[in-house]
Amino acid sequence: xxxxxxxxxxxxxxxxxxxxxxxxxxxxxxxxxxxxxxxxxxxxxxxxxxxxxxxxxxxxxxxxxxxxxxxxxxxxxxxxxxxxxxxxxxxxxxxxxxxxxxxxxxxxxxxxxxxxxxxxxxxxxxxxxxxxxxxxxxxxxxxxxxxxxxxxxxxxxxxxxxxxxxxxxxxxxxxxxxxxxxxxxxxxxxxxxxxxxxxxxxxxxxxxxxxxxxxxxxxxxxxxxxxxxxxxxxxxxxxxxxxxxxxxxxxxxxxxxxxxxxxxxxxxxxxxxxxxxxxxxxxxxxxxxxxxxxxxxxxxxxxxxxxxxxxxxxxxxxxxxxxxxxxxxxxxxxxxxxxxxxxxxxxxxxxxxxxxxxxxxxxxxxx
Amino acid sequence: xxxxxxxxxxxxxxxxxxxxxxxxxxxxxxxxxxxxxxxxxxxxxxxxxxxxxxxxxxxxxxxxxxxxxxxxxxxxxxxxxxxxxxxxxxxxxxxxxxxxxxxxxxxxxxxxxxxxxxxxxxxxxxxxxxxxxxxxxxxxxxxxxxxxxxxxxxxxxxxxxxxxxxxxxxxxxxxxxxxxxxxxxxxxxxxxxxxxxxxxxxxxxxxxxxxxxxxxxxxxxxxxxxxxxxxxxxxxxxxxxxxxxxxxxxxxxxxxxxxxxxxxxxxxxxxxxxxxxxxxxxxxxxxxxxxxxxxxxxxxxxxxxxx
Numbered sequence: 001x002x003x004x005x006x007x008x009x010x011x012x013x014x015x016x017x018x019x020x021x022x023x024x025x026x027x028x029x030x031x032x033x034x035x036x037x038x039x040x041x042x043x044x045x046x047x048x049x050x051x052x053x054x055x056x057x058x059x060x061x062x063x064x065x066x067x068x069x070x071x072x073x074x075x076x077x078x079x080x081x082x083x084x085x086x087x088x089x090x091x092x093x094x095x096x097x098x099x100x101x102x103x104x105x106x107x108x109x110x111x112x113x114x115x116x117x118x119x120x121x122x123x124x125x126x127x128x129x130x131x132x133x134x135x136x137x138x139x140x141x142x143x144x145x146x147x148x149x150x151x152x153x154x155x156x157x158x159x160x161x162x163x164x165x166x167x168x169x170x171x172x173x174x175x176x177x178x179x180x181x182x183x184x185x186x187x188x189x190x191x192x193x194x195x196x197x198x199x200x201x202x203x204x205x206x207x208x209x210x211x212x213x214x215x216x217x218x219x220x221x222x223x224x225x226x227x228x229x230x231x232x233x234x235x236x237x238x239x240x241x242x243x244x245x246x247x248x249x250x251x252x253x254x255x256x257x258x259x260x261x262x263x264x265x266x267x268x269x270x271x272x273x274x275x276x277x278x279x280x281x282x283x284x285x286x287x288x289x290x291x292x293x294x295x296x297x298x299x300x301x302x303x304x305x306x307x308x309x310x311x312x313x314x315x316x317x318x319x320x321x322x323x324x325x326x327x328x329x330x331x332x333x334x335x336x337x338x339x340x341x342x343x344x345x346x347x348x349x350x351x352x353x354x355x356x357x358x359x360x361x362x363x364x365x366x367x
Numbered sequence: 368x369x370x371x372x373x374x375x376x377x378x379x380x381x382x383x384x385x386x387x388x389x390x391x392x393x394x395x396x397x398x399x400x401x402x403x404x405x406x407x408x409x410x411x412x413x414x415x416x417x418x419x420x421x422x423x424x425x426x427x428x429x430x431x432x433x434x435x436x437x438x439x440x441x442x443x444x445x446x447x448x449x450x451x452x453x454x455x456x457x458x459x460x461x462x463x464x465x466x467x468x469x470x471x472x473x474x475x476x477x478x479x480x481x482x483x484x485x486x487x488x489x490x491x492x493x494x495x496x497x498x499x500x501x502x503x504x505x506x507x508x509x510x511x512x513x514x515x516x517x518x519x520x521x522x523x524x525x526x527x528x529x530x531x532x533x534x535x536x537x538x539x540x541x542x543x544x545x546x547x548x549x550x551x552x553x554x555x556x557x558x559x560x561x562x563x564x565x566x567x568x569x570x571x572x573x574x575x576x577x578x579x580x581x582x583x584x585x586x587x588x589x590x591x592x593x594x595x596x597x598x599x600x601x602x603x604x605x606x607x608x609x610x611x612x613x614x615x616x617x618x619x620x621x622x623x624x625x626x627x628x629x630x631x632x633x634x635x636x637x638x639x640x641x642x643x644x645x646x647x648x649x650x651x652x653x654x655x656x657x658x659x660x661x662x663x664x665x666x667x668x669x670x671x672x673x674x
Contacts, residue, residue: 052549053549054545054548054549073548073554074545074548074549075548075549075550075551075552075553080549080550081545081546081549083542083545083546085540085542087540087542087543087545087546088546089543089546089547089561089564089565090565091564091565091567100547100550100552100560101550101551104550104551104552104556104560105551148550149549149550152550152551
């Protein structure tokens with residue numbers, strides 16, 4: 001692996017009275033595509049700027065490949081940044097923008113040309129070498145910014161919401177291209193985004209942040225299937241929340257009296273005692289919806305009325321109001337084999353069924 | 368068809384400039400080609416004498432000195448104005464700092480020159496303070512030399528340089544500096560290689576706003592300078608009031624005006640090219656008028672709200 005590992009330990013940073021980072025620690029491995037995900041103001045960009053060297057932390061340290069870099073200026077660190085606004089130099093051509101780091105290092109002209117075109121071809125922009133940034137489209141500017149950040153052959157590439165200025169279609173395309181570039185250059189990518197879809201689709205691991213804290217670090221699957229808190233569950237994708245006191249417990253099986261849904265059986269490792277107030281969550285696609293009582297044993301069944309079916313081609317999203325008054329969201333995929341199932345329409349009485357094992361306990365307050 | 372009121376709107380300025388700028392200029396041009404009157408004024412007879420008279424070593428020496436004083440004062444002004452403009456643009460309370468830059472304009476030009484005499488004079492504040500601190504009791508001669516002239520000129524024209532620099536630096540995207548640092552540039556390299564080229568327009572304006580008036584300075588060298596501090600402005604004034612050679616005064620004025628006009632023209636010629644590049648349109652595919660209007664819109668957009 002050509003990339004470096006990055007260790008952030010106990011970093012805090014405040015701007016006046018606002019604490020942007022509160023004792024944040026992270027271990028990012030060599031060559032990883034690591035995402036910092038969170039809502040705006042959660043501290044993800046500040047953390048990136050601390051790693052890049054634009055901000056000095058109030059406390060804590062940053063190490064790259066085990067070497068302390070805290071306090072080093074950005075030009076002394078072996079990492080480069082792709083800025084949200086691209087930050088291309090408007091007075092220079094595409095070629096000179098990409099060549100900028102080499103000119104600073106006084107690289108011989110022949111080598112400059114070779115390296116610049118090598119990196120321009122990586123982002124498919126050889127044909128635009130002589131244009132000024134103002135003559136490029138958003139996607140092209142983005143590519144120039146990436147080529148420019150890679151030309152110094154950094155061991156860590158920092159990307160600060162690089163796709164946020166692009167339209168949805170282009171964003172998808174650029175994301176796949178970024179993933180391909182990551183595979184090709186093999187260095188560590190630290191990617192800041194507030195878009196959970198982006199983070200889930202390309203990351204090796206994700207750190208979910210909120211209010212200056214890292215809430216959970218894990219693979220996309222871990223984050224999505226096993227959220228560590230209600231915030232993470234709600235922030236990543238859509239979810240259903242059950243809250244209430246624990247009625248009984250046998251091994252990993254917990255029964256809770258969920259508000260608006262009756263008794264719900266949860267099969268989760270998290271230890272909850274009788275009387276504790278817990279929050280459990282289940283993803284909408286893990287709930288089955290039907291007109292008739294499902295036959296299977298050992299599943300939760302909740303009755304309700306379809307309040308809103310939202311058809312979106314590949315799936316339909318149902319919002320169902322339970323008899324107890326709670327609202328649950330269900331996704332039903334339109335796979336070929338589901339055609340035999342009768343259509344479920346607005347105001348239909350339906351049965352929602354889901355396995356105890358698909359539920360996850362995310363919060364637990366001692367009763 | 369939409370009525371074009373452009374001409375009507377421009378009429379007052381056109382009239383003003385004709386009466387108070389073009390007409391006097393034409394009179395001066397005419398005087399420079401006439402014969403000098405015995406006690407001032409001119410006689411209505413064509414003569415090139417004024418221009419041939421200009422080729423004398425004394426005048427040439429003053430011209431060269433004027434040039435070097437103007438260059439030195441302009442360079443010093445710009446070097447001081449750059450950090451000033453930067454600090455105003457980056458300040459949390461821009462309005463207060465801008466106000467402080469503009470405040471000297473509320474006092475008359477001559478009053479401010481006399482204020483400097485009160486500071487630098489033999490019995491001035493500076494000498495009194497130095498005497499109080501135990502330096503030479505007879506004081507120092509700060510006034511009536513080249514250094515004092517340059518000092519006061521820099522002071523006088525500093526706001527004219529700070530304001531255009533401030534307005535371009537204010538529009539400068541400071542993440543570009545971070546990008547430069549990130550890509551390996553030192554702090555100084557990031558200013559010189561990234562910031563300076565992007566605020567070039569402001570620097571050019573600041574140079575023009577300081578160099579041109581300093582080149583024609585009259586009151587400052589007269590009141591602050593000594594015998595050897597005479598600049599072209601003083602020579603012209605003397606030709607009018609003392610030597611009473613009006614055609615020569617007119618000829619020197621014309622030459623100075625012509626040289627500065629050419630300089631401004633060359634600067635102005637270099638600028639629009641940059642704006643044209645902004646427009647990403649194929650001139651062949653659309654009418655020329657549309658291209659021009661598009662360029663203008665883009666230029667305005669660039670000046671207005673990029674940030």
